Amino acid sequence: MKKIVILTLLFATGLFSCEEALNTQPSDFLSPQYYYNNETELSYALNGVYDMLGKTGMYNGGDGxxxxxxxxxxxxxxxxxxxxxxxxxxxxxxxxxxxxYMYTGIERANVLLDNLEKPEMSEEARDNIEGQARFLRAYYYFVLVQNYGAVPLRTLPTASVNDIAYPRVPADEVYDFIIQEMEAAEKLVPSILDQNMAGRISKSAVWGVLARVNLYKAGFPVNDVARYADALKWSKQVIDLGYHELNPSYEQFFINLIQNKYDTKESIWELEFFTTGAGEPYGETGGLGNNNGISQQDLDLGFSGAQYRVQKHLYDLYDSTDTRRDWAIAPFAYSKNFGPEKVYWLPTQIYNRNIGKWRREYELTANKIKNYNGTNFPLLRYADVLLMAAEAENEVNGPTILAYQWLNQVRERAQTTLYTDAEMVSSQGEFRKLIKDERSRELCFESWRKLDLIRWNILIPTMKTLAEEAYLMGGSFRGPATVAANNITQKHLLQPIPLRELSLNKMLTQNPEW
Incomplete structure (x- = not known):
């Protein structure tokens, strides 16, 4: 698979190397008047915008x-x-x-878009770069509004070191900007059929993410329920293209990500990392399977500190025939944490189990590195689109045959029981419960669960119920399995505005209870 090289240019590092991109600007930067002179330089600048997705703290599998x-x-x-x-x-x-990271990416996109007309180049290529930059800028605002709520909205490059005072814009207005920009980008980027790759933004990626953005705007705390119709429209765009389909094997889909094999029928947008090994001159390293993998000390198999274990609540959502369960939740441990022999857990040892989706033993790199690898991360896959379509259809039209057809497509691949006419629920509320559980079975450990629980406005009661269930189970993991649930409060529905930002930008206000 051809990987996209994220070049570390003076442009990408000097111009935006400040701690808080929104607030400060270094004096030793390459002025835009000396850059953006041709299509190649614009493309390198676009790489710099993409680069923020893979930072530690984002989607690279580390603490993010x-x-x-x-x-x-x-x-x-x-x-x-x-x-x-x-x-x-x-x-x-x-x-x-x-x-x-998000404001650094936004600033890079703002500077790129401000210089977009500078070079002579084909308008098709210029449109493509513009579409990707506008989409990424909007996506970064999507990450911000999900985590912090109201945030400053910047659409022009930072003018000077004094250009730091911007108020928070209400979340619904930020969402409106995100949707407007993504809809504009959709007209500019190519079809996935024309590029046959998932590492760059295509129309399918824009459609699918627009469905996601509209679902979140429809949910808590904005509660703009009219957006469910837009979520349905955009998810159907992906489905009606007629190109996308599920990989026949749930397991193989993730092996493809680990082994850098494109599967654009299901993997619509993925974050690419470079496999690092002896003799390779560069590396954009990820860490999927390191903190969130199966505990392992043997470098030949791939090291994993395995800081996370699975909740019994998730395990119990699967039935015994569901092929997703024993891939998402590793049913074994490596013998003595050292060597290829696998020792399978007893049925009672659910809390002992690690996350199994990102298995480093499948990496093809000859010389594995302890804390890093090149496993790609799926930012949007077709299974998610089908579940978003089913959810939106239920909210707009109720639990229709069409909603069940989309839900059953996901379950059929998992070789689990399909919903027949006799088993179909009749109320929107009952179907919502089916969707909430199915999203967890299918998309667990892919960064959406807590955000989903927030938009459904059930995060805190779900966690409190989890604590009660885990406490009753007893055993040595009772404490660790319940500590997060015991600590969570209403204030955790949003992250606090960082103290440094509050000290620099006096127009900012803090989120409640922080």
């Missing part, structure tokens, strides 16, 4: 959106303090990372 910020009713950690157990404050660095 795939682990630290996604602890809910699917996984737990043995830590006693930190964001993953809801014991942190506005001064913690992990709170700052999402803010800093």
């Amino acid at each position: 959106l795939t682990t630290t910020w996604d602890v809910a009713d699917e996984m737990f950690t043995t830590a006693s303090r930190g964001a993953q157990v809801y014991v942190y404050d506005a001064g913690d660095n992990v709170v700052n990372l999402i803010w800093r």
Whole structure:
């Protein structure tokens, strides 16, 4: 698979190397007047915009959106303090990372778009770069509004070091900007049929993410329920293209991500990492399977510190025939944490089990590195689109035959029981419960669970029920499995505005209870 090289240019590092991209600007940067002179330089600048997705703290599998910020009713950690157990404050660095990286990406996109007309080049190529930059800028605002609520909205490059005072814009207005920009980008980027790759934005990716954005705007706390119709429209765009389909094997889909094999029929948008090994001159490293893998010390199989274990609540959602269960939740441990022999857990040892989706033993790299690898992360896959379509259809039209058809497509691939006419529920509320459980079975450990529970406005009651269930189970994992649920409060529905940002931008206000 041809990987996209994220070049570390002076443009990408000098111009935006400040701690808080929204607030400061270094004096030693390459002025835009000396750059953006041709299509190649615009493309390199676009690489710099993409680059923020893979930072530690984002989607690279380390302490970020795939682990630290996604602890809910699917996984737990043995830590006693930190964001993953809801014991942190506005001064913690992990709170700052999402803010800093997203505003750095937004600033890079703003500068690129401000210089878009500078070089002579084909209008088709210019449109493509513009569409990707506008989409990514909107996506970064999507990450911000999900995590912090109201945030400053910047659409022009930072003018000077004094250009720092911007108020928070209400969340519904931020969402409106996101949707407007993504709808504009959809007209500019190519079809996935024309590029046959998932590492760059295509029309399918824009359609699918627009469905997601509209679902979140329809949910808590904005509650713009009219957006369910738009979520249905955009998810149907992906389905009606007639190209996308599920990989016949749930397991193989993730092996393809681990082995850098494109599967654009299901993997619509994925974040690419470079496999690093002897003799390779560059590396954009990820860490999927390191913190969130199967505990392993043998480098030949791939090291994993395995800081996370699975909740019994998730395990119990699957039936015994569901092929997703024993891939998502590893049914074994490696013998003595050292060597290829697998020792399978007893049926009673549910809390002992690690996350199994990102299995480092399948990496093809000859010389594996302890904490890093090249496993790609799926930002949007077709199974998610089908479940979003089913959810939106239910909200707009009720639990129709069409909603069940989309839901059953996902279940059929998993070789689990399909919903027949006799088993179909008749109320929207009952179908919502089916969707909530199916999203967990299908998408667990892919960064969406806690955010889903928030938009359904059930995060806290779900966690409190989880604590009660885990406590009754007893055993040595009773404490770790319940600590996050015991610590969570209403204030955790949003992250705190970082203290450093509050000190620099006096127009900012803090989120409630922080």
